[in-house]
Amino acid sequence: MEIKERRLIPIYIFGKRYEVPEGLTIQKAMEYSGYQFIRSCGCRGGVCGACLTEYRTPKDYRIKMVLACQSLVEPEMQITQSPFIPMRRAQYELEKLKAQPDILGRIYPEIYRCLQCNTCSRVCPMEIPVMEYIACAIRGEIEKVATLSFPCVMCGACVLKCPAEISQPNVALLARRIYGRHILPLSHRLSQRIEEIKQGKYEWVLGRLVQLSTSELMELYTRREQEPQESGHWIPKEINFPENLLREDQ
Amino acid sequence: MRASIRKVEETRASRAKEEFPRLSLKERQELLHRFHPDYREGGRRELRVGVNKGQRVPNELADLFEGLSLIRPQEIDLNRIHREVDVLVIGGGGGGATAALFASESGARTLLTTKLRFGDSNTIMAEGGIQAAVGPYDSPALHYLDTIGGGGFENLPNLVQALVEDAPLILEWLARLGVMFDRKEDGDLLASFAGGQCRRRVHSAADYTGMEIMRVMKDEVYSRGIEVMEFCPAVELLLDEKGRCGGAIFLNLDTNERWIVRSKTTILATGGIGRLHIQGFPTTNHYGATADGLVMANRAGAKMIFMDAIQFHPTGTAYPEQLIGLLVSEAFRGWSAQLVNCEGRRFINELETRDVTSSATIREVVERKKGVSTPTGMQGVWLDTPLVELNKGKGTIHRVFPHLFHRFHTFGIDITKEPVLVYPTQHYQNGGLLIDENGETTVPNLFAAGEVSGGVHGRNRLGGNSLLDIFVFGRRAGILAAERSKGTKVGRLTLNHIIEYERELEREGILKKGIRSPILIPDYRYGKALPQIHQ
Ligand SMILES: Cc1cc2nc3c(=O)[nH]c(=O)nc-3n(C[C@H](O)[C@H](O)[C@H](O)COP(=O)(O)OP(=O)(O)OC[C@H]3O[C@@H](n4cnc5c(N)ncnc54)[C@H](O)[C@@H]3O)c2cc1C
Ligand code: SF4
Ligand code: SF4
Ligand code: FES
Numbered sequence: 001m002e003i004k005e006r007r008l009i010p011i012y013i014f015g016k017r018y019e020v021p022e023g024l025t026i027q028k029a030m031e032y033s034g035y036q037f038i039r040s041c042g043c044r045g046g047v048c049g050a051c052l053t054e055y056r057t058p059k060d061y062r063i064k065m066v067l068a069c070q071s072l073v074e075p076e077m078q079i080t081q082s083p084f085i086p087m088r089r090a091q092y093e094l095e096k097l098k099a100q101p102d103i104l105g106r107i108y109p110e111i112y113r114c115l116q117c118n119t120c121s122r123v124c125p126m127e128i129p130v131m132e133y134i135a136c137a138i139r140g141e142i143e144k145v146a147t148l149s150f151p152c153v154m155c156g157a158c159v160l161k162c163p164a165e166i167s168q169p170n171v172a173l174l175a176r177r178i179y180g181r182h183i184l185p186l187s188h189r190l191s192q193r194i195e196e197i198k199q200g201k202y203e204w205v206l207g208r209l210v211q212l213s214t215s216e217l218m219e220l221y222t223r224r225e226q227e228p229q230e231s232g233h234w235i236p237k238e239i240n241f242p243e244n245l246l247r248e249d250q
Numbered sequence: 251m252r253a254s255i256r257k258v259e260e261t262r263a264s265r266a267k268e269e270f271p272r273l274s275l276k277e278r279q280e281l282l283h284r285f286h287p288d289y290r291e292g293g294r295r296e297l298r299v300g301v302n303k304g305q306r307v308p309n310e311l312a313d314l315f316e317g318l319s320l321i322r323p324q325e326i327d328l329n330r331i332h333r334e335v336d337v338l339v340i341g342g343g344g345g346g347a348t349a350a351l352f353a354s355e356s357g358a359r360t361l362l363t364t365k366l367r368f369g370d371s372n373t374i375m376a377e378g379g380i381q382a383a384v385g386p387y388d389s390p391a392l393h394y395l396d397t398i399g400g401g402g403f404e405n406l407p408n409l410v411q412a413l414v415e416d417a418p419l420i421l422e423w424l425a426r427l428g429v430m431f432d433r434k435e436d437g438d439l440l441a442s443f444a445g446g447q448c449r450r451r452v453h454s455a456a457d458y459t460g461m462e463i464m465r466v467m468k469d470e471v472y473s474r475g476i477e478v479m480e481f482c483p484a485v486e487l488l489l490d491e492k493g494r495c496g497g498a499i500f501l502n503l504d505t506n507e508r509w510i511v512r513s514k515t516t517i518l519a520t521g522g523i524g525r526l527h528i529q530g531f532p533t534t535n536h537y538g539a540t541a542d543g544l545v546m547a548n549r550a551g552a553k554m555i556f557m558d559a560i561q562f563h564p565t566g567t568a569y570p571e572q573l574i575g576l577l578v579s580e581a582f583r584g585w586s587a588q589l590v591n592c593e594g595r596r597f598i599n600e601l602e603t604r605d606v607t608s609s610a611t612i613r614e615v616v617e618r619k620k621g622v623s624t625p626t627g628m629q630g631v632w633l634d635t636p637l638v639e640l641n642k643g644k645g646t647i648h649r650v651f652p653h654l655f656h657r658f659h660t661f662g663i664d665i666t667k668e669p670v671l672v673y674p675t676q677h678y679q680n681g682g683l684l685i686d687e688n689g690e691t692t693v694p695n696l697f698a699a700g701e702v703s704g705g706v707h708g709r710n711r712l713g714g715n716s717l718l719d720i721f722v723f724g725r726r727a728g729i730l731a732a733e734r735s736k737g738t739k740v741g742r743l744t745l746n747h748i749i750e751y752e753r754e755l756e757r758e759g760i761l762k763k764g765i766r767s768p769i770l771i772p773d774y775r776y777g778k779a780l781p782q783i784h785q
Contacts, residue, residue, distance in 0.1 A: 024779065025572050031779035036771060038481065038503050042370035043536045045576050046657055047461045050367055070660055072572070089472060094428055126656070146430065151458065151652060154465060173469055177428030180466075186425055187439045190384050193418045197390065205391045206415065210407035218275060221399040224392065224448040226272075229586055229641075231450070236387050243391060 009075040026053055026068040026079060039083035046070045049155035052125075055079045065123040065157040085156030087167040092174070099182040101140025108171045111137050113164040120158035120168055126151045130158045130168050137171055143183060145175035205243040220245065251569070251671070254592045254622045258632050258669050261594035266640055270599040278606050285609035285616070287529050287562055287674075288709075294558050299754040301551045301692075306558045310526040314545050316755055317765030320485045321499060321508070323745035328488070331512050333479075335361040336735040337728070338497055338513035340484045341543070343371025344460070344717065345700025346519035347467040348724030349731070353517070354476050356732035361511065362476055363500060365483035365520075365538045365770060369464045372521050372536050372701060373720065376460025377579035377653065378444060379452040380424075380721075381714035382417035385441060388449040390414040397715060400446040400603045401680075401708020404556070409706035412687045413715070416722040421453060424721070429466050430455050432650075443584035444713030446603035450584075452714040457579050457653045460717065482509065483542060483770050486748060487516065487550040487696065490741035495550065495696035497743065501770070512743065514735035515695045517727050518543045519720070522679045522701040525772040528560050530782060531676040532575025542768035543702040547683050549751045552691040552698070556681025559709040564589070564607040566675020568630030570661045574781045575675045578633060578654060580604075580713040585650060586641045588634045590669075591620035597631075605710040608674040615673070622671060626781065630673040635665040678716065680707050689727030695734065697727040 008019040011029060018033035027041065042050035051068035055077045068081065090107045097103060105111055111134055120130035129148055136144040149172030158168045196202070212220070223245075225236045238244060273281065283289050294306045297315060307315070337353040339346045342364025350362040362368070383393040393414040398405045421439075425431060432440040432454050441450045455462035471478065484498040488510070497512040520543030524535025533539070548554065565580065567573040583589070583600040589607070590596055591614050598610035611631055615621030621629035638646050647655055647666045658665045682704030689697045700720035707715060755761035 021780070023571070028572075028774070028779045031774040032776060034775050036773055036775055037537070038771065039367075041537050042366055043375050045375055045534075045536075047458065047653065048367070048370055048374050048536070050370060070657070089469075092473065094470070094473065095426075150430070150456070150462075151656070153461065173465060176430055176462075177466060177469065180428035180430040181426060184425075184430065184433065185437050186422065187384070189386070189438060190382075190418055190422055190425075193384050194422060197415060197418060202390045202415070205389075206394060206411050209391060209394050210411050214403045217395070217398060217403055221395050221403075222275065224395060227387070227443075227449045229443075234387075239387065241392070242395065243389075 009073065011073050012078040014080055015078070020073055022073065024073055026066070026071050026073055027051055029073045030068070040068065040081045044069045047153055049153035050083065052082045052155040052157055053079060054082065065125060067125045067155065070125070082156065082160060085159050087156060087159050087170055089167070089170050094177050094181055097178055097182065099142055099178050103178065104137045104140070104142065104145070104171055104175055107174060110164065110166050111171060114138065114166060115164055117163060119161045119163070123157045123161050125155060125157060126153060128152055133172060134166065134168060137175060142175050142179050145172055146179035149176065205246060208246045251622055251624065255668060257592070257594035258590055258634055261590070262634065262637060262640065265588060265596060266637060270596050272599050273602060273606065281609045281613065282605055285612045286605055287531070288559055290529065293529050298758050298760060300548055300751055302548055302554050305554060308528045308558065308560060310528050311523065311541055311544065311557065313762060313765055314541060314767040314769065315548055316760050316762045317767040318752065318761070318763055319549065319748050320501070320766050320768065323748050326499065326508065326745060328510060328743045328745070330510060332509035333361060333511045335359045335511065335513050336515070337731045338511055338516045339363065339519060340498060340516065341519035341521060342368040342478070342480070343519060343521050343700065343720070344373030344464060344467060345720035345724040346517070347471055348721050349517045349519055349699050349728035350471060350476050351467070351474065352725045352728030353732040354474055356729055358732035358735050360476055361479060362471060363479040363482050363484065363511070366481065368478050368480050369468045370536055370538060371464065372539060373460045373717070374464040375534065375536055375577070376717050377457040377577060378581040379442070379454030379459045379714050380421065380717040381451045381712070382421040382453060382718065383414065383449070383451055384418060384421070384439060385449055385451065388451055390417070392449055393417065393451065396447050397712055398708065400712040401710055403708070405708035406705040408687045412726065413706055413719060413722050417718055420718060420721045420725070424463060427466050427470055429463050432456065442581055443601060444580050445583065445601045445607060446712045452581065452584065454581065457581065457651045463717070484546060485768060486745065487546045488743045488745065489550060489747055490743055492741055494694040496740040512740055514738040514740055515697065515731040517697040517699060517731050518547060518683070518702055519698070519700045519724065520702050524676050528676050531562065531674070532566060532781070533676040534563060534566060534575060534577040537772065540769050540772060542770060544682065545768040547691065547696070547698070550693055550696065550747055552693045552696060553684040554682060555684045555704045556709055557679070557704065559680040560676060561604055561678035561680050561711055562608040562674040563604055563677035564611050564674055565633050565672040567670065568628050568673040569624045569671040570663070571624070571626050571781050572661060573657065574628065577675070577677070578670055578672055579651065581650070582633060582635060582638065585638045585646065587638050590632045590634055592622045593620065603710055603712065611674055624671065628673065630671040632669040633672045634669045636667055636669065639666050678711055680704065680709055680711055685723065687726065688730040689723045690730065695738065697731050699724040699727045
């Protein structure tokens with residue numbers, strides 16, 4: 001069905017009534033009503049957390065928190081938005097931190113105030129078990145905080161609701177950074193490649209490639225060997241391609 | 251749609267492992283010329299004034315170039331300086347944040363300014379990942395060949411060299427900042443395919459790669475105490491009497507005040523142009539991708555390259571309508587998902603480059619009439635996502651694509667069981683401001699990094715090369731801009747370039763008084779909020 005022919009439903013934006021076609025996201029419904037966003041709009045795809053929106057419908061006593069770009073309008077909903085939520089962010093130098101169990105609690109001691117009310121998990125639009133990752137933070141399980149909180153878009157819904165006044169997304173961010181930097185191993189192969197580049201292993205071949213004519217490049221391009229989808233034990237026939245060919249030509 | 255899904259299911263097992271032939275370079279060219287939107291009659295026009303006179307650009311961009319500046323130069327008092335810094339960075343995405351980090355580390359007083367929230371950007375939306383030749387049978391030389399072949403052999407060689415040589419270094423830098431890149435069981439980095447690559451080379455953080463990187467960078471910028479000015483888009487660049495860039499004028503979006511920032515060097519990292527909706531296409535881009543950087547830099551006299559080449563990503567969402575245009579990561583095809591028509595038949599090797607794959611999809615729908623129609627009249631082809639589960643094991647989609655699973659699930663579609671309907675969507679500007687290997691534009695002391703710049707990707711960028719590009723050139727620009735700022739004294743600031751540019755437009759009779767540019771914020775009010783379908 002064409003959207004234009006769709007049923008119009010009433011919504012209330014900051015208390016004012018508008019009629020919008022059903023099936024629109026809250027974000028588009030607000031635009032349809034004449035809003036041109038400055039705040040409360042970013043990626044329009046559910047990853048930036050700019051569009052945190054609260055609403056209530058007549059049939060439900062609860063206030064729901066959603067991302068406006070990811071949720072549909074409902075008849076009679078009352079909408080408000082929270083474009084900016086003050087959060088506490090501690091100062092630290094990641095490089096100097098150590099992955100000790102109490103590190104999160106030392107930097108964000110307010111986590112110990114958690115009342116285990118679970119409000120944060122209930123409101124999280126990404127359905128993250130927020131209370132659980134805070135509990136893990138208290139227990140010093142950095143890896144679990146990092147993986148549980150991974151989809152966090154830092155919208156701040158949990159921050160707004162937390163009776164213990166914890167800035168959960170910043171605790172989680174710190175945990176992920178410590179995990180990424182100090183717990184996950186740095187890749188040996190990667191360091192090796194960087195070393196090779198520093199020692200000039202590819203200087204010659206790149207120096208030649210930048211000088212090649214289009215037709216020469218096309219020929220090499222066409223001769224590339226394609227690594228297959230299932231490349232478990234795959235080894236290319238010419239390991240040193242295109243350097244081998246270019247050296248022969250010299 | 252249901253009946254067609256059944257056909258996709260019926261053919262799935264028989265094509266699961268089938269190798270679909272690749273096109274020759276000649277076949278690729280033919281397909282592009284016949285079906286790629288870049289070659290459509292009437293889509294582009296020649297610029298008639300300014301330093302880029304003679305270049306062809308999409309009409310939507312030319313319109314902005316021919317519009318009036320947002321400021322009236324006579325009304326601005328250039329002596330009222332709001333802030334004074336060494337390095338001014340314009341744009342709070344990955345390119346800007348990187349430039350600011352390296353400028354500040356090099357000892358420059360740095361100010362990072364951005365239009366919306368810090369981090370609202372195309373960077374945060376990146377799903378698939380970032381390229382770097384790390385594998386045992388991979389090398390920067392192969393990365394070079396893939397990149398230049400993907401770009402139609404027109405990429406600027408010195409830029410590609412910088413890109414591939416810095417790639418491993420950048421990847422390690424990101425890992426050291428604490429970015430949680432995906433690992434294999436043995437703990438080493440996981441790499442997957444993107445179109446046009448002869449080796450698996452894309453490093454990801456699930457399908458949240460950009461979000462993970464952006465939130466880490468933002469945190470690092472705050473850790474270093476770099477000053478950030480949000481909701482303050484630049485509206486024009488300032489030159490000094492020697493024609494060097496000496497800062498910019500900003501608009502405080504909350505108060506409408508204009509702020510002048512004087513700087514010794516300036517780095518433009520304002521990203522892309524998706525929200526211009528070239529030829530009416532939907533876009534994957536964030537809300538602020540409105541070509542502001544190009545508009546300002548063009549007036550200031552910076553040369554562009556390849557700005558007629560727009561990237562249409564083959565797998566933009568075509569259904570449900572709430573998600574139209576949003577990206578379905580190329581990594582799906584990297585993980586063996588296939589593109590099939592209404593009969594469940596393949597029509598292209600899914601790992602061809604994006605320009606070719608998009609053209610093939612358009613041919614399938616427009617010429618061969620093998621598309622699938624949605625209830626709102628949009629057409630598309632299937633991306634057979636359940637195949638990933640079949641080929642790579644149950645649970646793969648949950649593990650590798652949690653974000654996309656969640657997004658479609660919200661709208662009642664289970665992509666582990668049902669294919670996704672897709673159609674090309676406007677994704678990326680392949681060209682942009684001409685830079686050298688240190689990110690400097692043709693205007694002295696004006697640098698550019700990231701999507702706003704051009705040359706490195708030729709006429710078509712490979713998946714995973716843009717995230718790489720913004721860090722490589724953000725870093726290089728940040729370092730050189732800081733160094734350059736040390737010996738620089740800014741002269742008397744002027745806006746004469748704006749006055750002259752508008753005069754020239756007027757002389758040519760093409761000044762569009764109804765258009766004010768840069769547009770800063772797109773207008774989707776009223777009926778424009780509804781999905782528009784142009785096919
Ligand atoms: C959905 C999506 C998925 C992608 N996936 C991948 C991927 O997997 N791999 C890959 O390599 N690439 C990917 N790309 C491309 C890549 O993400 C972008 O090209 C790249 O991140 C651009 O970075 P940038 O810093 O140049 O621009 P952006 O990240 O877009 O940042 C530009 C910033 O400048 C600001 N700005 C704009 N105008 C002004 C102004 N007038 N004044 C001040 N500030 C301004 C914007 O608000 C924004 O903050 C993807 C792109 C999209 C849209
Ligand atoms: S954890 Fe908190 S900040 Fe993160 S997505 Fe959930 S509600 Fe938003
Ligand atoms: S809302 Fe606050 S107090 Fe309640 S469980 Fe979550 S973190 Fe603890
Ligand atoms: S606009 Fe980014 S999450 Fe909604």
